[in-house]
Amino acid sequence: MHCCHFDRHCQHQRFGVARTCYLHKCADANCVEPKQTAGQPPTIFGNLYPIWTTGQFCEKHTCTVFACQEKKGRDQLCAAHTCLVRNCKGQASTEFPGIGLCSEHRCKIEDCSQKRAAGYFCQQHTCRKTDCKEQAKTEGRGAGYCPCHYRKRRKRRNAGGWGGMAAGPYGNENVGGSDSSDSDDGAGFGYPHLVW
Template identity: 30%
Template sequence: MFQRVYPSQGIGYEVTCAAAGTVCRNPPTALKLNGQRITSQYCQFHACRQVEGGRACPNAKLPRAVVCSQHIRCQAVDNGTRCNLDVKDGNSALYRYCMPLHLCTLPGCEAQRTWHNGQDLAFCHEHRCEYDDCRNHKDTGPFCKDHTCDDTHCIAFAQGVDPEDPQRFCERHRHCQKPQCRRLCHVRDNGQPSPFCGAHYCEAPDCEAEREGGSHCRDHACAEQGCLEGQESPGSGYCKKHTCKTRNCRLRRLGKDYCPYHECVYGGCEAEAMEGGFLFKGQHTSYVKTATTIDEAVVDEQNEAHDSVNTIFARSVTVKTQRLLRSNSALVTSVLCQNVTDPGKLQSTDLPRAMLTDSFATDTAVDKLAATTRLRRDQAGA
């Protein structure tokens, strides 16, 4: 770069300031950096105070400025474009970033603020709360006060909610969500905390509801009145003690082990019915089939038709009624058992029509039951 030189008495030519656009006869100055002297081509009034790569800035500054126009601008680059704003207070010796957009807002910090997901978080990485898009500065730990556990001396994360909410504490110090309960939350075997303490949490896996009376919540407790046990499997409705022992059956037990659909209806027998859904156990099926009347062939044919109708009807009414009217399951079962074992005592009005219409049984099925009942009564009278 061209430098003006002027004659000096007894010395010859002397190098002067190289500032363009003016006639400056001041000698070049030297900048000091870490105890080293770095010579600039400009005088003390025009030399930019920035040093890059061990060399003084090649650009001149205005006499009253600290740095040149290039270094007084914010050093931040957004999407490949450099910011056009000036650094804070125009003092590039202390600051590299502009105050409105890029300088950390914590007083005294000179670092660049953080942006996350296109959002200005106001603080630099060192000073901002580490929770997601939180715009607060750190407290004593890695999170702000709103996201720090309220327990004394604990700096673990806690969800930012109302001050009185149980989740104001970390997982280790979280309090039970039961009103007025100050116990710590129960931690499951898999390490996950429950929203409730050991006295109020539901024991069903991954359930976050409150227990009621027993060890499970309403959705996971046995539907049997007075039973405090949990359901044998989710959605089964009953505990192991009250669920039919037949594989994959979720209906309520009627007698000792089985539901009306799977228990032999022969008087006094509590064994499982035959495979295929017949209402009698194997040995009692043989006994029924060997019973004879005056016209064995005719009676057997009538019995077979009667059993087929009642079997289908018993299954449909019993299963559907258990789902809709669990409290009346014993009544439904007793009426159905009378229909098969002692048809002479059954009246079509013994099973309330309201209960039948509440199930998926149709009026045709009801009429079939009444017809077969009259047929048996007529046979007995004959």
């Protein structure tokens, strides 16, 4: 009888042309290689126990992400770790399970799992000004714009005497008083944290 060569403790007959039995053969139907192993067989009370397998596939058919035991899809990664962007070979983030985007295609804002629109940010975190790819504020005054375009927009409004401004003896004045978040130096212009 031709016994399984997976380890010396397995007494099952080899499967077809494989060197191992059906239980220790790679789960890929067209593969005859043995499954990946967990390394050294455990010794308990001085007795050597059979080698433990770590997954259902051989090394060639197992995802290359550390500790992942799923079958490789295209390239070297399983479906869960493959970036969904066409022809991208990057590893999808495990920080946001289910989104399927690698760090090159995900928005750079911390805790944002959206796909980048242009530049480094998703549509929500990119300035609304045409062709601007800078980070936009997401709440409060100036929401939707980068500091530069928000200040330009505010200056245009102020020059026309509209947008909450009233003409006073010294030019346009803010009717509601000063607002530190509107200062030209960008102070108070809050942004979410970036992930680089």
